[in-house]
Amino acid sequence: MLQSNVVTHRKKKETRAAWLLSLPAVLLILLFSIVPIFLALTLGFTDARLVSPEPAKSVGFSNFKTILGIGVLTLKAERDDSGAIKIDEKNNVVYESLRNYTKINSESPRFRSKSELFRFGENRKAGTVKVVLAGDPLFWKSLKNTLFFALIVVPVQGGFGLLLALMVNQKLRGRNFFRTVYFIPALTSMVVVSMLWTFIYQKNGLLNTIIKQVMPGFQSFAWLENPKTTMPAIIVLSIWQAVGFHMIIWLGGLQTIPAELYEAATVDGAGFRKQFRYVTIPGLRHTFVFVLVTITIAALGLFTQIAIITQGGPLDSTTTLVYQVVLNGYAKQQIGYASAFSFVFFALVLLISLIQRSATKRLDQ
Amino acid sequence: MKHLKRSMSVMAIVIAFALTASIFAAPAQAAPETIVLWSHASGHKEEINIAYQIAKDFNVSQTKYSVEIKAFPNPNYNDAVVAAAAGKSLPCLLDIDAPVTPAWAWAGYLSPLTIDKKTLSKFSKTAKGIYDGKLYSLGIYDAAVGLFAKKSVLKSLALRTPTIASPWSLNEFNDALAKAKASGKFDYAISMGTGWDGEWYPYAYSPLLQSFGGDLINRKDMKSAEGALNGPEAKAWGEWFQNIFTSGYAPKKESATERDTGFTTGKIAFSWSGNWTAKDALAKLGDDFVVLPPPNLGTRPVIGGGSWQWAISSTCNNKAAANEFLNFGLQSKYIARYANDLTYVPGTKEATALSVDYKPGAPLAIFQQLASKYALIRPATPAYAFISTVYEKMTKDIIAGANVQTALDAAVDEIDKNLKNNNYYKKKK
Numbered sequence: 001m002l003q004s005n006v007v008t009h010r011k012k013k014e015t016r017a018a019w020l021l022s023l024p025a026v027l028l029i030l031l032f033s034i035v036p037i038f039l040a041l042t043l044g045f046t047d048a049r050l051v052s053p054e055p056a057k058s059v060g061f062s063n064f065k066t067i068l069g070i071g072v073l074t075l076k077a078e079r080d081d082s083g084a085i086k087i088d089e090k091n092n093v094v095y096e097s098l099r100n101y102t103k104i105n106s107e108s109p110r111f112r113s114k115s116e117l118f119r120f121g122e123n124r125k126a127g128t129v130k131v132v133l134a135g136d137p138l139f140w141k142s143l144k145n146t147l148f149f150a151l152i153v154v155p156v157q158g159g160f161g162l163l164l165a166l167m168v169n170q171k172l173r174g175r176n177f178f179r180t181v182y183f184i185p186a187l188t189s190m191v192v193v194s195m196l197w198t199f200i201y202q203k204n205g206l207l208n209t210i211i212k213q214v215m216p217g218f219q220s221f222a223w224l225e226n227p228k229t230t231m232p233a234i235i236v237l238s239i240w241q242a243v244g245f246h247m248i249i250w251l252g253g254l255q256t257i258p259a260e261l262y263e264a265a266t267v268d269g270a271g272f273r274k275q276f277r278y279v280t281i282p283g284l285r286h287t288f289v290f291v292l293v294t295i296t297i298a299a300l301g302l303f304t305q306i307a308i309i310t311q312g313g314p315l316d317s318t319t320t321l322v323y324q325v326v327l328n329g330y331a332k333q334q335i336g337y338a339s340a341f342s343f344v345f346f347a348l349v350l351l352i353s354l355i356q357r358s359a360t361k362r363l364d365q
Numbered sequence: 366m367k368h369l370k371r372s373m374s375v376m377a378i379v380i381a382f383a384l385t386a387s388i389f390a391a392p393a394q395a396a397p398e399t400i401v402l403w404s405h406a407s408g409h410k411e412e413i414n415i416a417y418q419i420a421k422d423f424n425v426s427q428t429k430y431s432v433e434i435k436a437f438p439n440p441n442y443n444d445a446v447v448a449a450a451a452g453k454s455l456p457c458l459l460d461i462d463a464p465v466t467p468a469w470a471w472a473g474y475l476s477p478l479t480i481d482k483k484t485l486s487k488f489s490k491t492a493k494g495i496y497d498g499k500l501y502s503l504g505i506y507d508a509a510v511g512l513f514a515k516k517s518v519l520k521s522l523a524l525r526t527p528t529i530a531s532p533w534s535l536n537e538f539n540d541a542l543a544k545a546k547a548s549g550k551f552d553y554a555i556s557m558g559t560g561w562d563g564e565w566y567p568y569a570y571s572p573l574l575q576s577f578g579g580d581l582i583n584r585k586d587m588k589s590a591e592g593a594l595n596g597p598e599a600k601a602w603g604e605w606f607q608n609i610f611t612s613g614y615a616p617k618k619e620s621a622t623e624r625d626t627g628f629t630t631g632k633i634a635f636s637w638s639g640n641w642t643a644k645d646a647l648a649k650l651g652d653d654f655v656v657l658p659p660p661n662l663g664t665r666p667v668i669g670g671g672s673w674q675w676a677i678s679s680t681c682n683n684k685a686a687a688n689e690f691l692n693f694g695l696q697s698k699y700i701a702r703y704a705n706d707l708t709y710v711p712g713t714k715e716a717t718a719l720s721v722d723y724k725p726g727a728p729l730a731i732f733q734q735l736a737s738k739y740a741l742i743r744p745a746t747p748a749y750a751f752i753s754t755v756y757e758k759m760t761k762d763i764i765a766g767a768n769v770q771t772a773l774d775a776a777v778d779e780i781d782k783n784l785k786n787n788n789y790y791k792k793k794k
Contacts, residue, residue, distance in 0.1 A: 332783075
């Protein structure tokens with residue numbers, strides 16, 4: 001009886017100490033994370049502007065409707081006097097103007113102030129085509145670009161980081177030198193990295209020069225002027241910058257695996273491959289979850305490289321969600337709209353993190 | 366007893382505070398009242414030094430007021446002002462980029478200036494920031510854009526040298542680009558300055574649109590961009606402008622090297638650039654360097670107008686001091702110093718006469734004529750910041766090869782929606 005009393009007392013004391021110790025962090029997170037999230041949500045329902053003599057007023061769900069609004073419209077082909085469908089010189093059907101539906105004073109409120117995202121289901125015989133319209137096409141383009149970036153960066157950066165960690169974990173001479181070299185980009189500001197790589201990707205830059213050395217027939221071009229190559233170029237420099245950081249995390253994980261396990265495996269006759277499969281991989285479960293979640297969140301927040309190098313271009317091929325938030329809030333001064341936008345982004349990241357969390361729960365136990 | 370002890374110690378503290386306060390307060394009564402000027406030129410040594418000099422001279426010239434300068438880096442300057450306005454902590458004096466004046470005046474950041482009529486009449490119209498009929502900002506210097514060229518290149522390509530009286534036509538300009546490219550002597554025919562970002566786009570390229578007959582917005586009522594930004598003139602501009610890049614006459618996105626040295630090193634034949642880069646070109650090319658007037662692309666030659674100006678905040682509680690400083694700083698000798706140290710265009714005739722490069726007959730004198738003859742102020746509407754952002758993206762899309770009419774229509778729709786959502790930026794009653 002007495003003993004259990006002492007235990008409860010001690011437990012209580014520990015709980016109190018735990019709260020006390022975490023208080024500064026909890027307060028900071030509340031003040032700089034939780035409160036802003038709710039402020040953003042509240043502002044998202046208003047038309048708050050950055051520079052304006054008018055106070056913000058409530059606009060209901062209209063910001064969210066603009067961001068997420070989608071509509072499908074069927075356009076009819078133009079016909080000549082005989083009723084035949086008009087065809088232009090490139091053998092494309094000429095359709096009626098989309099703008100009659102989408103301009104600000106159009107008579108169809110469902111399509112007003114929406115813009116074309118893409119067309120599909122063309123029926124040349126009947127002379128119709130379906131057009132998908134969005135309230136903010138840049139949201140969907142940014143979503144696509146951001147997800148594409150994350151989809152490539154997460155596995156490649158994570159995998160490459162592991163490879164580097166395995167390499168610098170060997171007992172070879174000068175391994176601290178290699179660890180430092182691989183880690184240096186992670187210590188360099190992304191702004192500086194972006195500027196440097198801008199030079200590398202120029203028409204007369206380093207990359208084209210190197211390729212020309214290997215393939216003399218190669219036609220040099222500016223990598224950041226082509227909508228097809230710009231995002232891959234951004235992906236490469238992003239991985240180059242951040243991979244060293246994740247190498248260190250993996251390395252930390254590798255070093256928590258007890259050496260006895262490898263010794264035992266060697267005694268049992270397991271070679272490098274089997275050791276990797278049955279000792280290393282299981283030993284890195286927790287590290288894997290951590291690396292996965294941190295790279296995903298960092299990748300979804302892609303901004304600095306875009307702001308410095310491409311400003312979303314060329315032709316929206318590198319615009320991202322966070323870039324649009326900043327552009328809408330500061331350059332376009334629509335704080336209310338940008339707040340709604342950033343809340344949608346927050347919800348998206350939360351959702352993806354929760355899915356990852358539940359998928360990796362088994363690994364983490 | 367305990368109670369007494371506590372009250373005594375409280376008293377001691379109060380007395381101590383009172384004493385120190387009086388020590389600090391005493392000289393303050395005799396010292397001049399300090400007002401603060403915010404500048405965007407931190408990191409630009411030559412420019413901020415002139416501002417420091419003006420403040421120093423002003424502080425010595427009289428004993429009533431003292432001006433103190435706080436400098437911010439240019440890219441963050443506007444954000445700092447907006448944040449300070451939201452926190453009601455604007456300084457008395459601030460500098461302001463000309464197209465921003467209407468928005469800040471509309472938002473109630475600024476107070477109208479009281480500059481005496483005689484001084485004001487000396488300034489060019491682009492140096493004045495007027496909104497709703499009132500003067501809110503005044504430029505100590507102006508800016509102008511011109512077509513940079515080399516006399517030797519004009520000669521070797523057998524091109525007519527255009528003059529202010531007879532600038533190049535659209536065809537002559539196109540012909541010059543084609544000849545420069547065909548000569549095979551240059552990497553590119555022209556540098557359009559695509560290596561710059563932000564306000565440069567509307568400042569440098571919307572005048573070309575206006576020369577074709579289009580505009581950023583219908584200036585009559587400032588309520589819509591329909592027709593101005595997407596009419597046939599705008600379409601003609603867009604297709605012509607796009608062609609400069611798709612035909613390989615100009616780099617789509619200049620590197621910093623191409624932008625800063627492409628023209629002076631002879632790798633690029635012409636350059637569409639501003640007076641602030643002329644000092645370098647003049648130093649490197651000397652007599653061979655010539656600034657040509659902008660081409661007449663349809664209606665008339667146009668360039669942008671308005672540069673950084675001075676303004677007084679509405680929360681300034683010493684407007685007399687602020688106005689006195691402005692009148693002091695606008696003396697010709699200071700304006701001439703901006704012209705001499707930085708080749709900034711002087712905004713008055715007196716200052717022009719004092720300047721080395723701008724006085725009549727001097728190599729850069731043409732900028733002054735361009736500014737007074739061809740400059741068109743960017744639309745004086747609080748919506749300008751929005752329009753400028755939309756125009757920049759639209760122009761970048763056109764350069765990258767977007768369908769011109771679609772890009773123009775999209776920009777018009779976005780601008781018109783913003784105007785409507787803001788109730789056409791009506792003045793608050």
